[in-house]
Every structure is written in C-alpha cells, then in structure tokens.
Amino acid sequence: MLQTIQIGIDLGTANTLVYSSSKGIILNEPTVVAIDKKSGTIIAFGHEAKKMIGKTPQSIEIVRPLKEGVIADFDRTTELLKLIMQKAGKKLGTGLRKPTVAICTPSGATSVERRAIEDAAKQSGAKEVYLVEEPVAAAIGSDLPVHEPVASMIVDIGGGTTEVGIISFGGVVASNTTKAAGDHMNEAIILHVRKEYNVLIGEPTAEDIKHTIGHGLVPHEAEQMTVTGRDVVTGLPKSIQLSSTEIQEVLRESLETILETIRATLEVCPPELSGDIVDHGVVLTGGGALLKQIGDWLSTVIDVPVHIAPEPLHAVVIGTGKTVMPKFNRVRVAK
Incomplete structure (x- = not known):
C-alpha cells in the first residue's frame, strides 16, 4: 500500500543524496543528466550519466543542472528530482506518494533561488517542502549541539560552493559562502x-x-x-x-580563498561565542574534507582545533533528513 513518508534531500552541485529516517541514506547519485538533443528527454541520470561524460556522440548532451549550489536549469532540475524521488520510492519498497521533503539550500541563496528549489521539489511530487540552510544541516548531521547556546562552526566544502557557518540556538549566527570548492x-x-x-x-x-x-x-x-x-x-x-x-x-589559490572565508566568518562572530570555537574547534564536512592533510593545515593557520566529521560526505543529507523530525522543527528555514 502506498504511504506518505518523510525524506531529506541534499541537492548538491556534484551529488544528490536522499535520506530516510527509517533506512538511512537510500540514494547517492551524481547531479548529472544525459539528454537526447532531438527529443529533449533525459535518457540517463546519476552514475549512468556521469560515466558518459566526454564519451557521448553529438546527439547526446551531458548537463549539470545545478551550478554553485543553486539551480541553473529549472526544467532539468525538476525532471531530475522526479527521477530521484521515483528511485527513492523503489528503494524504500513502499512507493513514494506525495512525500514530505526537507531540502538543503546554500546559506547565501536569495529568496528567488530558494523559491526555485521549493517549486522544483513540489513539481516533482512533494506534498510539503521545508528548506534548511546547509551549514545547519551539516552541523546536525555531524551530531553537533545545534540547539544549545554553544557555538558550532561548520566548514562544508562541497562541489560548487564552500559554506562556512557558525550555529547557535538552532540558527546561523554568521555565515559566508565562496565558489572556491x-x-x-x-x-x-x-x-x-x-x-x-x-x-x-x-x-x-x-x-x-x-x-x-x-x-x-x-x-x-x-x-x-x-x-x-x-x-x-x-x-x-x-x-x-x-x-x-x-x-x-x-590547489593553493582555492585553499587560501577557503581560508579567507573562514577568517571573515570568525571576524564577525560574537565575542561570547568565540571562546566556544577555540574550545570545540571547527568541523569539516563535504567532499573537500577528504583532501589529504587539509585539517592539519587549517588547524595550523587559524590556530583552532579542526576536526573531520564522522561522515563528511553524508553529514548534510543526514542533517537535512533529521529536520523533518519534530524535535528539529525549529531549524527549518521560514518560507
């Protein structure tokens, strides 16, 4: 029997992940689609489409519908989300009719960009859509105390953007975004x-x-x-x-730009929270956290402990999925 369920989606520039509270991460696909130029239809997506990059005939176009964390091609993003949600339904084995969806957005996204993400999810079949800021999702997915009056600093180095955020009491106190990712x-x-x-x-x-x-x-x-x-x-x-x-x-230029973004965020952090960051350090998430020795380098130059999240690639989607749970209602982004 079909039933409504709750899922979290990390709609990233490089990869799209889907999380279910009952089964954990059920989908992890590259945010890539292969399009037949004649008919305009999607003939492959995810891993299958990524394998085709640089190897296709002129009749097939490979498209990444998101750039720098936001939707660049609305129609293709909507089609991709539909395919992702259909595949997620099959993985869950329950069918997926009008799910409640939490989806993460870059902290620097404009109201227009957030509305585009919400509309794309609704047109893909979602019943309700909640938007969650990426640093907050990453902090929740890294098991940081986001609801407490304690500063948690996240550096999420993704495919399209690097998000730096300081979170306290379930909200973003200070944040910055850079395209160096x-x-x-x-x-x-x-x-x-x-x-x-x-x-x-x-x-x-x-x-x-x-x-x-x-x-x-x-x-x-x-x-x-x-x-x-x-x-x-x-x-x-x-x-x-x-x-x-x-x-x-x-890689020096990209890494130094990330460093400057971290410093710029620390400079606007309220003094009362700065001590927490010195005590508890900075947590790295995203694929960039897996770059060799990036934690050692950052801890040396900012003189603050730097930790790699337990699951850096999955922290954002786990945190996004958890926000549909009642105890995390406070961290949803207001519509």
Whole structure:
C-alpha cells in the first residue's frame, strides 16, 4: 500500500543524496543528466550519466543542472528530482506518494533561488517542502549541539560552493559562502595540465588527481601519479607524470580563498561565542574534507582545533533528513 513518508534531500552541485529516517541514506547519485538533443528527454541520470561524460556522440548532451549550489536549469532540475524521488520510492519498497521533503539550500541563496528549489521539489511530487540552510544541516548531521547556546562552526566544502557557518540556538549566527570548492579545484588542475604539458584532460581525471595526490598546504612526502590525456599539438593520446607537490601549488589559490572565508566568518562572530570555537574547534564536512592533510593545515593557520566529521560526505543529507523530525522543527528555514 502506498504511504506518505518523510525524506531529506541534499541537492548538491556534484551529488544528490536522499535520506530516510527509517533506512538511512537510500540514494547517492551524481547531479548529472544525459539528454537526447532531438527529443529533449533525459535518457540517463546519476552514475549512468556521469560515466558518459566526454564519451557521448553529438546527439547526446551531458548537463549539470545545478551550478554553485543553486539551480541553473529549472526544467532539468525538476525532471531530475522526479527521477530521484521515483528511485527513492523503489528503494524504500513502499512507493513514494506525495512525500514530505526537507531540502538543503546554500546559506547565501536569495529568496528567488530558494523559491526555485521549493517549486522544483513540489513539481516533482512533494506534498510539503521545508528548506534548511546547509551549514545547519551539516552541523546536525555531524551530531553537533545545534540547539544549545554553544557555538558550532561548520566548514562544508562541497562541489560548487564552500559554506562556512557558525550555529547557535538552532540558527546561523554568521555565515559566508565562496565558489572556491571542489569544481574550482578541478578546473585549476585541468588548466594547469593544459598549460604546462599541452595535454587535455577531462573533469573525471582531474577529480581523480585531486583525490589521489591532492594535499593541504603542509610539507609532505612527494607522491607521483601517471595520467593520460590528449596532446593538444598532435591530437594523440599522451601520458604524463604529475607530482603531489605540484598539485599542491595548483590547489593553493582555492585553499587560501577557503581560508579567507573562514577568517571573515570568525571576524564577525560574537565575542561570547568565540571562546566556544577555540574550545570545540571547527568541523569539516563535504567532499573537500577528504583532501589529504587539509585539517592539519587549517588547524595550523587559524590556530583552532579542526576536526573531520564522522561522515563528511553524508553529514548534510543526514542533517537535512533529521529536520523533518519534530524535535528539529525549529531549524527549518521560514518560507
């Protein structure tokens, strides 16, 4: 029998995750769709579409409908959400009719951008939609005391944006957002390889380089990685060897921008809460939290303890899903 259930959705630039309080994370798909140019229909989404990046004929277009944390293509986002919710219903095995949905939004999103996210969710079949600010969701998902009069500082390094927030009493006291995040790092790696080696590589390869030999800005034992791309001059495949120290320099600009965003947020933190941050530190979430030694580097430069969340990739969606529970009602973003 079909029944209404409650789910949380982390509609991210890079990945979309769905959380159910009864079954935990039930879906984790890249926020990517493959479109047939002739008919305009979506022929694949998620992992299936991501595998097609850089490998499709001219009749198929690969689209990422979200950019920098907000909707860039409303129609495609709505279609993607419908497919995501249908797949989530099958995973739950109960059917998914008019669910109550909590969905996270960047703290710097405008009222128009928030309305677009809410409308997309409703057009995808949601009965009720609650919007939750991303830093709050990340804090809840990291098991921080968001309802207490204690400052919890979150740095969520996602695909499209890095969100920095200080939370107390269930709300955001201070926050800042920067576009220096996972996608920005990937673009820097692609540009570097082209400029220094005359070799073109795609986004998946850049992502792999970042995960394998990317490091925070601290000394480390150099690592090597061989990658293959297309020679700009000859057009033929070419393999090159990259070192972790050179990639570290490539990532420097993005990492220093993230650092400045953290400092800017700390500067506007009320003095009464600053002591809590010194005592309890900063918590990193998002895919960027998995960059090697990023916690060690940040703790050195801001002189505050830095911790990686227990589940950095899942913290936002877990927190978003929990906000549909009665005890978390206070942290919902007002419509």
